[in-house]
Amino acid sequence: MPSEKTTKTSTKRTATKTTASKTAAKKTATKKTAAKSTAKSTSAKAATTKKIATKKPAAKTSAKTTKVAATKTAAPKAAATKTAATTNASKTPATKKPAPKKSASRKTTKVTSAPAQPAADPVLKVEHLSKEFPVESGVFASRIAKKVSAVDDVSFEIAPGETLGLVGESGCGKSTTGRAIMRLTKPSGGRVLFQGEDIASMLGKRLKKMRHDMQFIFQDPYASLNPRMTIGEIVSEPLVIHNEMTNRQERIEYVRHLLDVVGLNPEHINRYPHEFSGGQRQRVGIARAFALHPRLIICDEPVSALDVSIQAQVLNLLARLQKEFGTAYLFIAHDLSVVQHISAKVAVMYLGTLVEQSDYLGLYAEPYHPYTQALLSAIPLPNPDLQKKRNRIILQGDPPSPADPPKGCRFHTRCPIATEQCKKERPPMEEVAKDHYCACWHAEPYPIKGSNIAL
Numbered sequence: 001m002p003s004e005k006t007t008k009t010s011t012k013r014t015a016t017k018t019t020a021s022k023t024a025a026k027k028t029a030t031k032k033t034a035a036k037s038t039a040k041s042t043s044a045k046a047a048t049t050k051k052i053a054t055k056k057p058a059a060k061t062s063a064k065t066t067k068v069a070a071t072k073t074a075a076p077k078a079a080a081t082k083t084a085a086t087t088n089a090s091k092t093p094a095t096k097k098p099a100p101k102k103s104a105s106r107k108t109t110k111v112t113s114a115p116a117q118p119a120a121d122p123v124l125k126v127e128h129l130s131k132e133f134p135v136e137s138g139v140f141a142s143r144i145a146k147k148v149s150a151v152d153d154v155s156f157e158i159a160p161g162e163t164l165g166l167v168g169e170s171g172c173g174k175s176t177t178g179r180a181i182m183r184l185t186k187p188s189g190g191r192v193l194f195q196g197e198d199i200a201s202m203l204g205k206r207l208k209k210m211r212h213d214m215q216f217i218f219q220d221p222y223a224s225l226n227p228r229m230t231i232g233e234i235v236s237e238p239l240v241i242h243n244e245m246t247n248r249q250e251r252i253e254y255v256r257h258l259l260d261v262v263g264l265n266p267e268h269i270n271r272y273p274h275e276f277s278g279g280q281r282q283r284v285g286i287a288r289a290f291a292l293h294p295r296l297i298i299c300d301e302p303v304s305a306l307d308v309s310i311q312a313q314v315l316n317l318l319a320r321l322q323k324e325f326g327t328a329y330l331f332i333a334h335d336l337s338v339v340q341h342i343s344a345k346v347a348v349m350y351l352g353t354l355v356e357q358s359d360y361l362g363l364y365a366e367p368y369h370p371y372t373q374a375l376l377s378a379i380p381l382p383n384p385d386l387q388k389k390r391n392r393i394i395l396q397g398d399p400p401s402p403a404d405p406p407k408g409c410r411f412h413t414r415c416p417i418a419t420e421q422c423k424k425e426r427p428p429m430e431e432v433a434k435d436h437y438c439a440c441w442h443a444e445p446y447p448i449k450g451s452n453i454a455l
Ligand SMILES: Nc1ncnc2c1ncn2[C@@H]1O[C@H](COP(=O)(O)OP(=O)(O)OP(=O)(O)O)[C@@H](O)[C@H]1O
Pocket: 133, 134, 148, 149, 150, 168, 169, 170, 171, 172, 173, 174, 175, 176, 177, 334, 402
């Protein structure tokens, strides 16, 4: 954030220096952690292989899916106990504080790296990630006219077994963030640490190991499955690529078991994707993602193409599998109401930047950023009386183009409380309540300016 740094007051510069020295100390610690992680991951791989080989088919997944909220409180299995404890700890609601003053003297903590502080070493740490796409023009598209700033200075981290919901409207850079994390697209800046290792420096076996431990569930269940492969072949493909479970019969049994776990009929192992509904295809994608027992799955809007009733089933399934296997999720969605059912933490994105991040209770009960407040006010309430009383915040205008983002705060062209300062200076991500971070010069807890958001 070079431009941001130049706008800080001298007090903040002092704070930044202190943070810089802390960061240096952290780097040393990180090196040690990286060494530990390598040792751990080697033994984890052996354990995983053994686990897959000895796994017994689990009890049949109930098609009668229970409420999503109920899944959240279900007792975790023994193997996932530690993970579940970590997740629950991070669900502690943010301490309610009186509204901070609007001036720059607000006592906040400057965040120079990922703001959240999970108890365990993060499985994923994203630091100042940026991605620019060149836009070509000219008769034969030979000239790069300008750049699309799809992701700009995004930082967060995810603890093992935890879910971070990444929310924002269409085109704000969610998928690009996910793809850059998995190195499906090359980041323009910042770095991504997966299990303590920088993914940019990964080559050969290390890169393959990263692709083993980090999987992707795609947004479109129709386009993401190869129509020429049977679902048995699709689900077993990661095992073949990573040379695991080389015995064919054993592999078929395991795939049948996986299909059973995600609620599909194992007898359909030789059917093709076009013989399944959208929800069933998404279950195939989930079975494939879980085949290697990854540490992290990037779920890119996995339910947005599905009916509401099927959405609940798939969300329940993801929550149950997370408890069973201790997998962490980066759960991408454009709707805050979807992520609240599955996420311990939520990060809100606007035009390539993160504007607010908190544990989900803090964010939903007391949003600080005007954009988050507007998103929350758009969620319909089940109680019609409350719904009638509520003032919905309707943002004016369309989101600006990421090819020409506004200076200062990127949200200022649509913000109902923007000031001159907002047009000139980009607000830093600061702690506004316990473990609750917001990038706004005038951050105030909900409700904002007479709105009546009820949850
Ligand atoms: N390969 C590319 N070349 C040029 N621009 C791109 C490319 N991929 C994405 N973009 C642009 O980057 C921005 C962010 O795109 P991205 O797909 O990450 O958005 P998103 O938040 O996932 O949107 P949606 O919710 O619709 O999936 C958009 O403006 C998009 O047009």
